[in-house]
Amino acid sequence: MISKVPARLLERWRENAPRAYVTTLLEMMSWRVALALALMLFRSASQAAQLLLLIPLMQLVGLDVQKGPLGWLSGAIRSAFGMVGLQTTPAAVLGAFVLLTTAVALVSRWQSTSNFWLQQEFVARLRRRLYSSIADADWLTFSRSRSSDFTHALTTELDRVGAATAYLLQLLTGLVLVPVYVVLAVKISVSMTGLVFLCGAALLLLLRKKTRASRRIGEEMSQATSDLYSAAIEHLGAMKTVKSYGAEVRSASIFSALTERTMGTYLAGNRNYADAAFWFSVGSASILSAILLVSLELLELPAASLLFLLVLFNRMIPLFGGIQGSLQSFMGAVPAFARTADMRRRLRAAAEARPDAPAAVELRDALKLEGVCFGYEDGRRTLRDLDLTVEAGSTAALVGPSGAGKSTVADLVSGLLAPTEGAVLVDGRPLVGGARGSWRDRIGYVAQETFLFNDTVRSNLLWARPDANEEELVGALDQAAARKFVAGLPDGLETRLGDRGVRLSGGERQRLALARALLRRPSLLILDEATSALDSENERRVLDAVEGLRGRLTILLITHRLSAARFADVVHVLENGELVESGEPDALLAGDGGRFAAFCEAQGIRAPGSLDALRRPPV
Numbered sequence: 001m002i003s004k005v006p007a008r009l010l011e012r013w014r015e016n017a018p019r020a021y022v023t024t025l026l027e028m029m030s031w032r033v034a035l036a037l038a039l040m041l042f043r044s045a046s047q048a049a050q051l052l053l054l055i056p057l058m059q060l061v062g063l064d065v066q067k068g069p070l071g072w073l074s075g076a077i078r079s080a081f082g083m084v085g086l087q088t089t090p091a092a093v094l095g096a097f098v099l100l101t102t103a104v105a106l107v108s109r110w111q112s113t114s115n116f117w118l119q120q121e122f123v124a125r126l127r128r129r130l131y132s133s134i135a136d137a138d139w140l141t142f143s144r145s146r147s148s149d150f151t152h153a154l155t156t157e158l159d160r161v162g163a164a165t166a167y168l169l170q171l172l173t174g175l176v177l178v179p180v181y182v183v184l185a186v187k188i189s190v191s192m193t194g195l196v197f198l199c200g201a202a203l204l205l206l207l208r209k210k211t212r213a214s215r216r217i218g219e220e221m222s223q224a225t226s227d228l229y230s231a232a233i234e235h236l237g238a239m240k241t242v243k244s245y246g247a248e249v250r251s252a253s254i255f256s257a258l259t260e261r262t263m264g265t266y267l268a269g270n271r272n273y274a275d276a277a278f279w280f281s282v283g284s285a286s287i288l289s290a291i292l293l294v295s296l297e298l299l300e301l302p303a304a305s306l307l308f309l310l311v312l313f314n315r316m317i318p319l320f321g322g323i324q325g326s327l328q329s330f331m332g333a334v335p336a337f338a339r340t341a342d343m344r345r346r347l348r349a350a351a352e353a354r355p356d357a358p359a360a361v362e363l364r365d366a367l368k369l370e371g372v373c374f375g376y377e378d379g380r381r382t383l384r385d386l387d388l389t390v391e392a393g394s395t396a397a398l399v400g401p402s403g404a405g406k407s408t409v410a411d412l413v414s415g416l417l418a419p420t421e422g423a424v425l426v427d428g429r430p431l432v433g434g435a436r437g438s439w440r441d442r443i444g445y446v447a448q449e450t451f452l453f454n455d456t457v458r459s460n461l462l463w464a465r466p467d468a469n470e471e472e473l474v475g476a477l478d479q480a481a482a483r484k485f486v487a488g489l490p491d492g493l494e495t496r497l498g499d500r501g502v503r504l505s506g507g508e509r510q511r512l513a514l515a516r517a518l519l520r521r522p523s524l525l526i527l528d529e530a531t532s533a534l535d536s537e538n539e540r541r542v543l544d545a546v547e548g549l550r551g552r553l554t555i556l557l558i559t560h561r562l563s564a565a566r567f568a569d570v571v572h573v574l575e576n577g578e579l580v581e582s583g584e585p586d587a588l589l590a591g592d593g594g595r596f597a598a599f600c601e602a603q604g605i606r607a608p609g610s611l612d613a614l615r616r617p618p619v
């Protein structure tokens, strides 16, 4: 019970977004925040001294500052001048004024660059932290999330967190200055200062609703921009389909509705801010006038004191306005922090174990799936009780209809997913914890959709293994039957590939992807429908290259096309998440009524031995 109370308090503290934001800022940027506060204090003190110089200046223009509450301050200023051997002559007072103004300007300049640095560094650190959490999260969590949410959080949302930092620093600068003015004002008239304060506090209280509205609007802004991001990424990615369906207008109108919604939230935020500023100006001017009127009639302050007080209040009112504005803007931007912090918390809860030492897991004997069950969602099983063995050095094909669970098996075999029940074993070692990451290092993976960066062929290859030398690069290209076409490119290995490799044909992209996978010198090469999107000529070229690798490494071919399974040592047939048949392709084809035979028949292959027609002639 006792331990539950602080835990609950801690939870409530964490749940409060502005507090969580401040705590994180202090944790990550402590000495920069300390410097910012020191500069604020120095600037406030200089500004107060600057203000006090008004007193000898008033005396110089003939006002009597000795009478009334200013007398004490005037005496203190004279003593201060006396301590440095000066008198309050016009030259000395104006000289001090120039000096102080220069000091304030210098500190302001330093403050401006230092605060900007703090803001940028804080955002950069949050960005790096969030990116690492995304990259470290397990594949299931990542694949269940909207990737546009990550893009949105890493860009716009964290930029808003940067803006929140700037507003917070403005707010603090204001708050540090307030006590200075208050002390001076109290020295002149306690009752007037008290009244101004009471009315100011009442005004801020009345505007509390506006501050709360800022936070709500800030949350709506986050949601609206997130949806806009998602739509932009989706629509641009689907532009070819949109065009081929002639759906440009429909697509544009959906996008336009989201744009309107985003604009609406920004306008609401701006209106809320402008409303508060309006009521604050009108309210404060009315309050100040009323108080001055009362003090003129009742308090009978000397002219110099009243003038000084007027200057003070004249500076204080915009300061209060600034504090209110900064607070409102801060509250509007802080939901962006809450969202990114929440995203990071979720991702960290789903973080993968750190990989074991490199090459801690090797495939020398066999890869086994033992009693493996897997479901993407609770209560729904994609794979059921799967037992499957791939001998080291062999070529295995996993065939079956669409949706049977083939890619899920590939993700389990590569350690991207973990089984809900059963185990994946590499040479008898279960793929759990750090072994999963370490094993992924030993895998070459080519998917149906290859991702190539908008960079040179060389950079795209080296991305898989930065320390590969020229000979290894050429060797990998050779093995993937890609050397000739790369040599034919305008700048060979230095040719830029364009966005996602648009300068290459589908077959060339796949062969380059194969070369990239081979450059890693993998223990296991997984080809997940790597040729499914290719025409038969390009498919043949890629498959010929893969066939040339037989026996040199372990290959797992995932396919629903027979042509890709033609040279497998063993074929496994998967249906509805269950392994229904396994064996050598010719033996399975010879058996009557088997699933593989049916699979072959559906693709026009009937007689045993006719798979030979699809095989590459011996070299």
Ligand SMILES: Nc1ncnc2c1ncn2[C@@H]1O[C@H](COP(=O)(O)OP(=O)(O)OP(=O)(O)O)[C@@H](O)[C@H]1O
Binding pocket: 143, 144, 376, 377, 382, 400, 401, 402, 403, 404, 405, 406, 407, 408, 409, 529, 560
């Ligand atoms: N990220 C996911 N979240 C939820 N369900 C998923 C996810 N990925 C796949 N599934 C479901 O798991 C089942 C098996 O999918 P999988 O992609 O493994 O099949 P497949 O045999 O590779 O199909 P295809 O040949 O069409 O690629 C399908 O019913 C699919 O809807």
